[in-house]
Amino acid sequence: MTNYSNYDDEYYLLYSDEHSNMIDLDEDILSNNKDGGTFAIPGELIQDGYVYPLILDKPYKNDEIADFHELPRTFSYRVIKDVALRHTMPGVQWMPAYIHYKGKRYNDHVVMHLFNKISCMDEEKSVFKRVSEFTTIIYKIVLSKEKLDNIPLEDRLIFRLEEKKSLIFMHQIIVDEIMQHNPVGIRFVKVKDWGISEAFG
Structure with missing residues (x-):
């Protein structure tokens, strides 16, 4: 034992889990390196003005978007905000992101960079x-x-x-x-x- x-x-x-869907970077916007739009997450999480543009193929049900996706590892801000704002952790970086789905833009997401x-x-x-x-x-x-x-x-x-x-x-x-x-x-x-x-x- x-x-x-x-x-x-x-x-x-x-x-x-089974409710999460793969997401992809929006290469067209990514090629511009920066995206200056409105963003719903506190400014202390925004590094160098960069925001990750992501595309979702489909939600886990109806038009609801899951709180976690892999590659890149993306969290909804509502579930990660306590972690991101309460703890200063070396080698852990939270980058603002938004998800495009059906012509709508969902601003309240964060990509985790983990070094x-x-x-x-x-x-x-x-x-x-x-x-x-x-x-x-x-x-x-x-x-x-x-x-x-x-x-x-x-x-x-x-x-x-x-x-x-x-x-x-x-x-x-x-x-x-x-x-x-x-x-x-x-x-x-x-x-x-x-x-x-x-x-x-």
Whole structure:
């Protein structure tokens, strides 16, 4: 039986669910680099005047747009505002975005840029296979208590796993702040319950 640390109870991996749809960058507007339109999110989140223009293929039902989409990872502002405004986290950047759908423009969205990478997989307890220098297949994750104990909490509330950068981890504090808004389209899996099949769930 795997000997988990307390961190495997405290951290969750971020995924979309069946209500989320893929979104695309609007390449025509993107080529202009900047888009100066009205925007509904506080100015402190706007960096260099840049706003992400996105296109949604279809909503999750009727004309309702989900609160989370992948690639780029986009949140509705209503579910992420507490996180974005309450916490100053290194390597986590919130970029204003809007979504085009059926001729309408929905201004209240944010794209998450995540540069915070932490090497904290307990290699003795995790189950993984290194295929090459750049590719690692992870079957079961156990986080290293020793490594995470040495990092201040505010510096590890949200991070990518250095050993597998496609995996995004959020602390219970962040998950609770998001989930209190009853978001649609987002799914969190506790590290302790995670398996490789979750990536396809």
